Amino acid sequence: MATRTRRPERRQDPLSRERIVGAAVELLDTVGESGLTFRALAERLATGPGAIYWHVTGRTELLGAATDAVVATIADDDADATPQEAIRALALGVFDAIDAHPWVGTQLARGPWQSRTLRVFERIGRQLQALRVPDAAQFTAASALLNYILGVAGQNADNTEAAKPGIDRTEYLDAMAAAWEQLDPDEYAFTRTVADQLRRHDDRAEFLAGIDLILAGITGPGPGPRTAGSR
Template identity: 70%
Template structure:
């Protein structure tokens, strides 16, 4: 009796740019940027690489589209949350910043992509929203660019470093074990050469990344509001 050859599963949905981007995000989250190839993506989508090229011209465009999809969803969610809560500009900035921080934590590859393409739409979305809140805060026009870029650089820098740390220590040990080992190393440094580092070793051991991120953000916001108090338009 002849054996039937099982045919490969056919796609139930037509291939679209959105489906390709969603599949790319899943591949990036599970295996990282190095694993994102059109061949691997074609296997996930049960299609051929040529069909993907019909919608996306190359890996750079795909990475940008994947980053933009995550950031667009995040900014929409945080803007909606801030708006319904009647938030102050400071609260809106905290919400936006924490949204980016959490997005980078959930999708570590995003931090690299945002830093790599400053002129692309994903980064501009974040910069635009920060700038609007800075304007609402009453920062004078000549200082708005500096304030917005200072916040953006802090958010991307800390978010990216946090994601890099997570990738590094999760390969070999838990976060708690990693921090405990590092804190112990700090505590045993030369007291004359590293007095401050030794003194804060226990704080490293027990710190929460999100709490520290927001505390640093508040330091910057306090500096912005202290240096650039809103101008009172009412004549004296």
């Protein structure tokens, strides 16, 4: 009597694009962009690379989808918030997303006018319109805010990564501030005077303070972009 070949058990949780993207986000958070391979992803999903290619065409598409998934978690604008509050909340949402997923900052900066970055740009622009920023100044104002958000958030993530290997943040900043204090007083007079502020600063608070400075420049009197009623 012939021996019947046993069929493999059917997967209880069918492979889907959403599940693949979620596993990719987890893998990126663990090993970074260089570690995202279809082989590693297949092992995490307990499947074959071919099954993954059924849902995504390649690594570029997968990175984009993973970035979209993270950006989608940033809270929508609060209808009751002022435009300034909405911009601050959006900026902080991006900052926290990149802080939690450092690879996202690289993806957003790599394709500044791709759809995922444009979503952030669009939300900033709508709030600037609500502030009655003149039409001719809206692109410049929105670009300045977007570039600041991505630049500072990305730099913060890089600094966090650099300080990770067993180094406490307080100790890291204290050592850096101490090094600033030892700089040549003639060449680095300013840097020496703010060394203690570096030692005591809070990254998120400083980030939001920068947003407020930009908003003040956009909406306040001066040669730059202003609200329609400014003089």
